[in-house]
Amino acid sequence: MLRYNRICKYVMVANAGLATGLQQEQLLELSLPYGQIDGVLMLPGKSYSFIVFKDETCASKAYAAIHGKMKLNSTDSGPLYLAFTEKVPEINHSWNYDHKPPGLILLEHFVTEEEENSLLNSIDWNTTDSHLGQSLKHRKVKHYGYEFRYDTNNVDKDNPLSEGIPSECNFLLERLSARNCNILSSFPNQLTVNHYQPGQELLIELVNKYKEIIECKKTDGLKIKEKDETWDKLRDEYNSNGSVTSRTTKQLRQFYVNLKRSAKKARSDERVERYKTGGGQCTTKVDESVLSLIEDQIEPNSNPFDCDSEYYGIPPHVDTHSAFEDPILSLSLGSPIVMEFRHKDGRTLPVLLPQRSLLVMSEEARYAWSHSITPRKMDIVPTPNGSLTIQHRGERVSFTFRCIRKGECNCIYHERCDSYQRNCSNIQIKNDALAERLESLHVHEVYEEIASHFSDTRHKPWPNVLSFVESLPLGSMLVDVGCGNGKYFGFTRGIFEEHNWQVCDDFKVLTMLLGQQSAFTKFPCILCLRDVRARIDHWTMKDWPPRQNLEVSCKNVVRQNHIGCDRSLGLVKVCQDRGFEVFNCNCLSLPLRSNIADGCMSIAVIHHLATEERRVRAVEEMVRILRPGGRALIYVWAKDQERHKTQSSYLRQDRKNRRECDEQKHPVIQDNTNTNVISKDFPSLPVHTNRTQFQYQDLLVPWKLKPEQKSEVESRTKESSCEEVPTFYRYYHVFEEGELEQLCQSVEGACVSRSYYDQGNWCVILEKQ
Ligand SMILES: O=C(O)CCC(=O)C(=O)O
Numbered sequence: 001m002l003r004y005n006r007i008c009k010y011v012m013v014a015n016a017g018l019a020t021g022l023q024q025e026q027l028l029e030l031s032l033p034y035g036q037i038d039g040v041l042m043l044p045g046k047s048y049s050f051i052v053f054k055d056e057t058c059a060s061k062a063y064a065a066i067h068g069k070m071k072l073n074s075t076d077s078g079p080l081y082l083a084f085t086e087k088v089p090e091i092n093h094s095w096n097y098d099h100k101p102p103g104l105i106l107l108e109h110f111v112t113e114e115e116e117n118s119l120l121n122s123i124d125w126n127t128t129d130s131h132l133g134q135s136l137k138h139r140k141v142k143h144y145g146y147e148f149r150y151d152t153n154n155v156d157k158d159n160p161l162s163e164g165i166p167s168e169c170n171f172l173l174e175r176l177s178a179r180n181c182n183i184l185s186s187f188p189n190q191l192t193v194n195h196y197q198p199g200q201e202l203l204i205e206l207v208n209k210y211k212e213i214i215e216c217k218k219t220d221g222l223k224i225k226e227k228d229e230t231w232d233k234l235r236d237e238y239n240s241n242g243s244v245t246s247r248t249t250k251q252l253r254q255f256y257v258n259l260k261r262s263a264k265k266a267r268s269d270e271r272v273e274r275y276k277t278g279g280g281q282c283t284t285k286v287d288e289s290v291l292s293l294i295e296d297q298i299e300p301n302s303n304p305f306d307c308d309s310e311y312y313g314i315p316p317h318v319d320t321h322s323a324f325e326d327p328i329l330s331l332s333l334g335s336p337i338v339m340e341f342r343h344k345d346g347r348t349l350p351v352l353l354p355q356r357s358l359l360v361m362s363e364e365a366r367y368a369w370s371h372s373i374t375p376r377k378m379d380i381v382p383t384p385n386g387s388l389t390i391q392h393r394g395e396r397v398s399f400t401f402r403c404i405r406k407g408e409c410n411c412i413y414h415e416r417c418d419s420y421q422r423n424c425s426n427i428q429i430k431n432d433a434l435a436e437r438l439e440s441l442h443v444h445e446v447y448e449e450i451a452s453h454f455s456d457t458r459h460k461p462w463p464n465v466l467s468f469v470e471s472l473p474l475g476s477m478l479v480d481v482g483c484g485n486g487k488y489f490g491f492t493r494g495i496f497e498e499h500n501w502q503v504c505d506d507f508k509v510l511t512m513l514l515g516q517q518s519a520f521t522k523f524p525c526i527l528c529l530r531d532v533r534a535r536i537d538h539w540t541m542k543d544w545p546p547r548q549n550l551e552v553s554c555k556n557v558v559r560q561n562h563i564g565c566d567r568s569l570g571l572v573k574v575c576q577d578r579g580f581e582v583f584n585c586n587c588l589s590l591p592l593r594s595n596i597a598d599g600c601m602s603i604a605v606i607h608h609l610a611t612e613e614r615r616v617r618a619v620e621e622m623v624r625i626l627r628p629g630g631r632a633l634i635y636v637w638a639k640d641q642e643r644h645k646t647q648s649s650y651l652r653q654d655r656k657n658r659r660e661c662d663e664q665k666h667p668v669i670q671d672n673t674n675t676n677v678i679s680k681d682f683p684s685l686p687v688h689t690n691r692t693q694f695q696y697q698d699l700l701v702p703w704k705l706k707p708e709q710k711s712e713v714e715s716r717t718k719e720s721s722c723e724e725v726p727t728f729y730r731y732y733h734v735f736e737e738g739e740l741e742q743l744c745q746s747v748e749g750a751c752v753s754r755s756y757y758d759q760g761n762w763c764v765i766l767e768k769q
């Protein structure tokens with residue numbers, strides 16, 4: 001980039017950027033006193049940044065005041081250095097408040113102050129909703145009429161709540177009509193009240209309660225002990241409030257120290273009148289309340305932005321189309337806020353929601369734009385004279401009024417319409433050829449790509465599967481269809497290895513003599529594995545003639561009583577390297593004789609088949625190879641990942657991930673806009689957000705490949721990685737309750753002897769008749 005001594009409206013800050021910990025707000029605070037600015041630009045990983053002033057006069061004023069003189073923080077070693085530049089890379093954030101998404105209406109002064117108070121008082125926060133758990137950060141939520149469930153992103157339409165919408169809201173229709181906005185045909189039957197509370201407000205409230213002890217100047221042993229105990233008590237009270245993230249005493253104490261510093265800095269800044277643009281508040285309610293606690297103390301200034309994670313927000317989402325009608329209304333009470341609207345094409349528009357205003361999201365704004373509140377301490381807002389200023393955030397309460405939709409949505413905004421997506425994905429894979437193509441692209445090819453990483457992440461056998469394996473009588477022949485890396489090998493009870501017997505024509509005789517098997521007919525050589533009569537197409541061959549000649553030890557026999565197969569060559573190789581008897585085949589056509597297995601298992605396999613007909617065929621194949629009386633265990637992924645209020649380990653893993661990842665970058669409630677087009681061939685298949693409840697039955701589940709060879713421990717936590725890594729999409733059909741059982745019952749010659757739910761899976765044990 002060329003640098004000029006000539007004054008330009010673009011100014012580069014040479015020694016402060018994202019890489020040095022600079023925050024957008026700091027850059028604005030720094031430059032706003034010198035005139036209007038059109039934007040700031042901060043590039044990832046860079047230690048410099050840019051400010052775009054409205055004109056050269058503002059830019060030169062800023063240059064004169066800041067360059068070589070002003071420090072960002074008093075603790076910084078040196079001042080900031082600026083330079084004029086002729087242009088800057090494209091601005092990724094401008095505060096364009098002139099445009100709104102089509103269909104968005106903002107009615108300012110919608111309620112009076114008295115009405116605001118009466119609405120706020122109408123909410124009883126003592127009763128909470130059942131499904132919220134820990135998921136909402138710095139946000140308390142209460143539902144009326146119907147509960148909106150953040151795990152399914154939908155409402156339970158058959159179970160209205162006992163509490164209807166408070167009567168304090170009754171004025172709504174009349175008021176809309178008075179404002180010439182007759183947009184509602186009936187009174188909404190669902191209300192969500194969001195209480196956004198910055199963590200610091202709660203902390204200040206609690207410190208205030210224990211102020212006499214916490215701020216006591218005495219430092220004798222007794223006082224220190226009393227302070228420590230008080231902080232522990234305060235911690236318990238803080239953590240018992242449902243809307244904040246749990247903190248340790250140490251974290252809270254540090255948080256308070258930071259707050260004190262930032263409040264003092266705000267005060268000292270105010271004294272030197274750094275803010276000259278007007279419009280915004282310099283000292284927040286929070287700063288004032290902290291200052292009142294520590295009025296007599298002076299400490300050095302520090303970075304006021306280092307308690308970021310305490311800010312509230314709501315991740316980008318489109319309110320689920322199938323859950324609610326158009327429009328959606330949101331009444332803003334308390335602190336004003338900036339809400340961001342985003343279109344899939346990249347357009348982003350901030351909308352300032354003033355206190356007591358009503359936001360109406362209709363048509364395109366309701367269906368095609370996501371809305372969010374970015375977690376931050378302050379917003380950049382327009383002033384009446386057209387410039388920008390900073391506005392600190394305080395406590396905010398919003399009332400979102402919605403009408404529950406009956407039936408499916410039939411909007412024209414398909415990209416974000418769950419009804420449309422669901423409908424499409426059902427239609428699409430009814431055809432067998434397409435199903436084959438889908439499995440080939442989004443199952444077979446993916447497993448070949450991820451085989452080694454997949455294998456690294458599969459170690460621990462699931463206890464109930466293991467019980468099945470171990471329950472088979474001594475010497476039973478078990479076939480593992482879709483055996484992956486063979487994690488269930490080595491648990492069957494056989495005595496072949498011990499005696500170096502071979503499973504061949506003498507097998508039957510031996511086992512019968514030893515009383516290990518009951519009397520039933522098998523061919524002398526029970527398997528066709530690597531059968532010399534069909535070397536090439538052995539796994540497509542089904543009708544095997546009885547064997548005439550058996551070549552013992554000529555690879556037409558097995559030495560183990562547990563054999564497996566998998567569609568992935570990569571995984572077969574992993575098993576073979578471990579010495580397991582495994583071959584490559586498709587589960588729709590097993591290269592095995594009929595009636596040869598005492599046990600059969602298929603763990604997490606048939607949910608990769610794209611039509612019901614194909615899933616039935618896979619079960620039929622298993623039944624075919626089982627001997628009469630033989631049993632098969634089948635596991636598939638359940639659509640419902642929570643049963644009897646207990647989350648599956650798949651969902652629970654998310655909490656662990658969240659602790660490991662930067663929570664700011666990973667919103668804590670689910671983004672239901674995730675119906676992105678990932679597959680060119682299957683554009684309408686929705687993409688699942690890992691570690692969340694399933695919303696569709698047919699979907700693509702991302703697999704993030706581990707970055708270059710990591711240790712085993714690291715790779716097992718692959719989905720918690722925050723790095724950019726190649727992602728593959730596996731097709732799944734997740735099963736509804738009863739679906740697997742019904743499917744198995746439709747297979748002739750077998751009956752379901754047990755059906756159960758196990759850690760997010762539906763499971764069936766079948767017995768061949
Ligand atoms: O707080 C708001 O104004 C919006 C809340 C919201 O978008 C929601 O609950 O879906």
Ligand SMILES: [Fe+2]
Pocket residue numbers: 317318319371
């Ligand atoms: Fe919303």
